[in-house]
Amino acid sequence: MSSDNRILAALDIGSNRIRAMVAQAFDDDAIYCLGYAEAPAEGIRRGVIVNMEKVTKVISQVVEDAEAQATVRVDSLLVGISGDHIRSINSHGAINVSRSDDEITAQDMDRVAQTARDVAIPTDREIIHVISQEFTVDNQPGVRNPIGMNGTRLEVEAHIVTCAASSAKNIFRALERCDLNLSGFALESYVASRSALTEEEMELGIALVDIGGEATEISVYKNGCIRHSASVPLGGQNITNDIAIGLRTTVDEAERLKVSYGNALSELVRANEMMEVGAAGGRPERSISRSVLATIIEARAEEILSLVSRELRKVDFDDGLAAGVTLIGAGSRMPGLVDLAEQTLNLPAKVAHPVGVENLPNDSVGPQYATIMGLIMHAAEEEMASLGAGNGLRGALKKIEGWLTGQF
Ligand SMILES: Nc1ncnc2c1ncn2[C@@H]1O[C@H](COP(=O)(O)OP(=O)(O)OP(=O)(O)O)[C@@H](O)[C@H]1O
Ligand SMILES: [Mg+2]
Structure with a gap:
């Protein structure tokens, strides 16, 4: 197969955002993004489809947008799977x-x-x-x-x-309704390691923590391989809801305040730094200290990290996780979170700068792209493996269709 037709496509159906990427893989292993689109998720709860109509509308739209940018139509997509049913x-x-x-x-x-x-x-x-x-x-x-x-x-x-099986079936049905083929499923927190972690880190021992909208996914690597994966049913949306309740404002305003003024470590914020909280429910606009906001964020972020810590304790390595913790997911963009993670987990922590797919839409590649990039990188590997085995993508697709029709 020549490089011209090694077109790859992936879909990340997150509880907060749905992301699609179309990319091209070249013979020298370079992967170029040709099209990328994202939209607020609808019809998803904790990574599981709960409203087929809504979710198919968003999936159709993001895939069409990514295809339009790429000026190619995709045959099939690799779909990320996550949630507490894993x-x-x-x-x-x-x-x-x-x-x-x-x-x-x-x-x-x-x-x-x-x-x-x-x-x-x-x-x-x-x-x-x-x-x-x-x-x-x-x-x-x-x-x-x-x-x-x-x-x-x-x-x-x-x-x-x-x-x-029912979650996989629903994703399959959603794609079918969008006239899209499924080339396979991949565990999101596993494939994200391809873009977010180095081989050396996976050798030494590292935890990859994906802070999403309604869940935080954990995968642990040691001696070059995944050893443990788990999911905590809390994420950035819980922080937003706490802010809405604590500051008696709308969820949209709470989200705006969190992203614009939030910090996960209250000691990093001076009490005299003020912010305007928009009018809501008959209440006028108010001036509130940023440290009040940080206290609300810190309490929930600490709870999430404590649950992560509990999962990490289940993995018992003699010399621990020498490379520490890497954070991904849009929720990891919160200032102060790295410091709070270091304190709570008692490990060195950092936010990932994912690599491996070039030509991304934004110059600064943030941790929110780690999963979709990892899915594309995994799709490239799978495609090479199936070509090597003489099956081709069509063979892989047939296998999945059989798997699904056999199951249901
Ligand atoms: N700049 C930011 N600072 C802090 N939090 C942010 C920022 N940008 C986005 N978030 C939060 O990140 C969360 C969404 O993360 P992400 O887009 O990775 O989730 P998702 O992949 O849709 O969900 P999941 O992986 O749980 O299915 C939201 O709660 C949002 O408020
Ligand atoms: Mg996600």
């Missing part, structure tokens, strides 16, 4: 190597992955990823890529991610 488990698989000369082949890798996925998965759940963490060849553990090695027994430690 579960992950670590599983073990083992096989005897098939070749008589004991050389481990790609087919052995597929077979061993298949045995790892043979765990009991309830019928209302579907597997979205089987991620090989590391292999053991005969009795030698810690092997990253055993292809070409010699051995009689191959074992794998795999991370299996599942989602509620």
